[in-house]
Amino acid sequence: MKHFECANFLHLDCEKGMCSKSKMIVPMDGAGSDACPMFEEGFMCRFCKHFSPEDKYETGICNGFEKKDWVYAQCGAFSCEKFERK
């Protein structure tokens, strides 16, 4: 797993974020981007039980709302009222 998939990851920009535990800036790609042992699954649609993947681009279906719709796996879900972990 990667830092940016962790619940402690704070978004900064397209290439990096901050670990809210260590307060260090962490890369999203390449060297140093792998999560540490304190990894805790974050808030993304891909971690939601209402998400079912569909294609190679990681778009899938969100079944959480009254009307089903497509969604992308990396979409943040912290604020989603229907988010439930798988």
Added chain:
Amino acid sequence: MILCYNAESTAKLSVVKEVKETKMDNRSKIQEILKRRGLDVSAVTDFEDEEVKEPSPRFTKLINTYYAMKNTVDMEYPYWYNRVWWENEGDIPEIRRAKAEAAALSHMTPTILPGELLFGNKTRNFRGAFCFPWVDASFFNAAAEAMMAGVDAPPESAADAVSVVGSGGGNVTEDYGNIVSIAKKFGIRREEIPCLVKVAKYWDNGSVERVSARLSQARPDYQKWKNYRDSVLVMFDSWAIPQGREVINYYLPLEYGFDKIIEMCDEKIAQTLGEAGDDGVLGMNRGYYYIACKIMAQGISKWIENYAKRAEFLAARETDGKQKKEYLDIAEVAHHIAHKQPSTFRQALNLTLMCHYGVVNEDPHSGQSIGRLGQILQPFYEKDIADGITTDEEVIELLELYRIKITAIECFASSGVTGGVLSGNTFNNLSIGGLNYDGLSAVTPLEYLIVEAGMRGKTTQPTLSLLYDEKTPEDFLLKVASCIKLGLGYPAIMNNQGGMNFMLRQYQPEGMNIYDARAWAPGGCLETSPGCFQPLHYNGKVTMIPGGAGPTAGTGIHFTGMPKLLELVLSNGYDRRTGIQVFEPHNRSLDTYEELLDVYYNVYLQELLEVSNRINNLQMDTHRKLCPTVWASLLKADCFKVGQNQSHLGARYNGTINFESCGTVNLINSLASLKKNVYDGKKYTLEELKDAIFNNFGFKTAFETGVYSPDRREATEKATKYGRIFADCINAPKYGNADPYVDSILRDYEERMLPKMLNLRSYMGKQYYMCQISVSTHGPQGAITLATADGRLCGTTYADASMSPAPTTDKNGLYALFTSATCYDHAMCQNSQMNVKIHPSAIKGTQGTRKLLDVYRAYMRKGGFHIQFNVTSSEVLKKAQENPDDYRDLMVRVAGFTQYWCEIGKPIQDEVIFRTEYDS
């Protein structure tokens, strides 16, 4: 002792300490020498500047994080907007829009960084933005395949191809690794591209851009408009940034809080839904408007609650006790302002911030001005200080952090708009000074702290604008001068009485009175915008607080290259750069100066105004039909009162649409040269002068030399042929020298333009006015203009602003420049703009501070509308151009805004370097 005004120390904060020590040594040596000569000046402080305190450690930590950030686009907001919009197909547009916006805001990931006291972001990223495919999707759809393949997208338009965004700082100008560059400025993660492409496809046929294009193409004169745009004579479309250049009004949330606003919406819905009143056209819309307002207020409230939830989530995992408490404090603030009227200064400040983010997320948005925040929040500050809840130092710290928040607001638009017009800035202007409701100085104690925070916390935004009035306290004027001396490019100085006079002149048909005139403020850089005062009930008192009362004051006929238009008059309507016959050939001999002016003003310009106005009207009417401005309208007097959004004339004043000119001074100087050399002096025939211009006087163009300021002239073999005529063009009378020969041409220009504006009718059914700012368009529009009769070479930038002299052509000093600039009544127009570059040595010490005040006061007293200063030296700027990484925090004033040097494109950098530098 402070030496921060020294340009070197501004540029390199790391060496400030060293410089201070060196200067201290020099001072000691001078004192020692004078003492030996019997002059003990150790107690004299006149030649020293006041010390400016260092910013708070929090500020320093967060601004250093900011410097390392990349401009980033992500898809959370567009995804949710798109999803909910289409889920509600068939609904009333206002209601459907509110549902989509509310869902988008309330589903974004809230980010709170350690050390922050104020919460809120435009997106989850520090310098985040997102695209608005419902406004403009063609860029993404055209580039979809390329983006999916990870290849650079093609330029969006002709304007994009001539616009240069600075490649340093946070700009992402090229793809790398998992990052794809879009609009030559933002990075988006490769895995989000499929979502972007998918969302954009929904809008391929139904975006504001596409629908308004279809309508425009139905006009028989559409090809004329296309010619203007393809030749870049007119720089961009109104849909590109349909909102902004206006002043927000925070009154309703500050007075009532969201729970009460929701209640008020319910009452209004009960009164109006199904009732047309006396308005058979829009009366029924009132009920829909209030439903939309209720949905938006609920959405914003939930969005703020999400920050509370996030803060509590972080607090639960935090082991550091101090940080844990700070998270919990944020949660408490968020819980409160998500529902109620704020009860502290901190709450009030954070509430205005969240309201601001809400508006700038509603549309592609630049120039959403904050207005007079120090007057609006004074009651909250006053109570907290009286109650001992906070201190001035704590307030300054909050204001420093607020500056970072506003600086981080980015706007996604095409590169032509982002780089060519905006230079990456979003113009969230904060005004200070002016008059209050009672006609007395409006300066508040909080405004001193706002300036102080701007001095300590050096960031590009919010830029500060002083509304200069003779009633403004002297010590406040001096504090402003001290701030300007730091070389940050702010505050700009604007003429309060001039602004009021313009208000009364432009909005008299809509009932403008002296009270509302006093509430004006600049929207965006300096788009003079109408306002009003409203009664805030707080702390057992009623305070009349100012706020915006009109919609965008910056759409209309966009940046038009006035020298380019003259070039087309001389070339019989044919654009030699692109090969486009822009105008029908006039086939006039132009034998007299009057005939030249007749073709310029009454044939080509008149056609341009009429055609461009119709197209603009179609674009903006499409926007109001497809994208009603729900949230911005709730924050604008009197939309809530009358039950109409601001696109439907719900605001108190609606004559806010403008004609944006660019290159005024090059036009005036060129007319003066033509008059002097051809028509009056008869030294050359018009054909001879045209031949010289079309051959660039025998020099290489800016594109060939790579230098865009006029100081680089490389001769070709033809230079000898045009040597004499070039010298005569250079030596022709120039604006800025108090020379009546050329100043009378400027006055004639302004007086000819006014009636043209009054005769145009915008989509609001109101008259136009002139907006005379260049922003950064003097770069790209200079790039598309051949040599001009004033001796400016092909491709070089125009003179900036509208009242700035062409670089180095003002030979008689500042006061002569002021005389030239004020040869006409500035209150005829929305604005005028003058940028002045001063060497730090010219205004050194406290005597220098007073000298600077004398300078700007002199211009105000002569009737100038606006002046702003770059206190820096060309040498520093040249070094920064060569070594941008060493100058990450160097800021300059470009036009109506300050920007980080490393994020400005090279043409504008060249122009700023070459501006006349006053050193004594």
